[in-house]
Amino acid sequence: MTEKEQDLILTHLTLVESLIYQVGYQKGVVGMEFEDLYQIGCIALCKAAAHYRPDRGATFKTYACRVIRNMLQDHREHASYIQNRLCYLDSPLSSDEGESYLDIIHDSQEPDAYLSEKELLELLNRAKSNYNGITKKGIEAIALKYQGYSNAEIANLYHVKANHISAWISRARSRLKADYPLTDLCYS
Structure with a gap:
């Protein structure tokens, strides 16, 4: 990364945390805990810094918010998809039975x-x-x-x-x- 890209990342790092709270994280859901989303958000911020083009008319903050939000939402959808298909061995078979x-x-x-x-x-x-x-x-x-x-x-x-x-x-x-x-x- 260039110095300019690194500066953009460091000055806009707070965007990641604020967007995580907007998208929402869920404890106990695989891949949706704060730390997981923070990593995804930081990767998205790096991606935004690497691909940002000021000649396109948007500020970096606007562009980075869009990239981070999109990556977080994609990850949330993927985590939801995976979570719905998981079968926990200790979960009950149905609401009437106590058997798992x-x-x-x-x-x-x-x-x-x-x-x-x-x-x-x-x-x-x-x-x-x-x-x-x-x-x-x-x-x-x-x-x-x-x-x-x-x-x-x-x-x-x-x-x-x-x-x-x-x-x-x-x-x-x-x-x-x-x-x-x-x-x-x-x-x-």
Whole structure:
């Protein structure tokens, strides 16, 4: 930056703060806190100083205000867009229920919370009878993992490498996705 541009920036730095208050910042909204907006505003001020042309008839203050306000508003729209698409794990699923997404994840990680070991093994055995080959071996491996066996221990039982067990389980999981009661159980 030239000295003239640096002088313009330093003399008009207060514009950034005043425009942040006009545009509005929101604590707790990703990217919309004061510090975030101040950085965006300073970048916009530098951009205004670099592109300012006095021969176009506007004062630097007028031009800089427009550039800063536009960048802050663009950022606000983008932050709003992102915020609306975020899913917070601790937020409630609906106003009637006290359950959150975190509760669902916790439950899906521990199938014994809603199925006994006997019920789970029965479901896996029933599903195993519908498949053959690698998928069948993968279902058997899922059952063994649920019973506490490690991949290495299961590999020793089948006389294969441990990475084969991971591949078998992966294939079984993808095939079992269509079998609704087992869908969540495959990810334990």
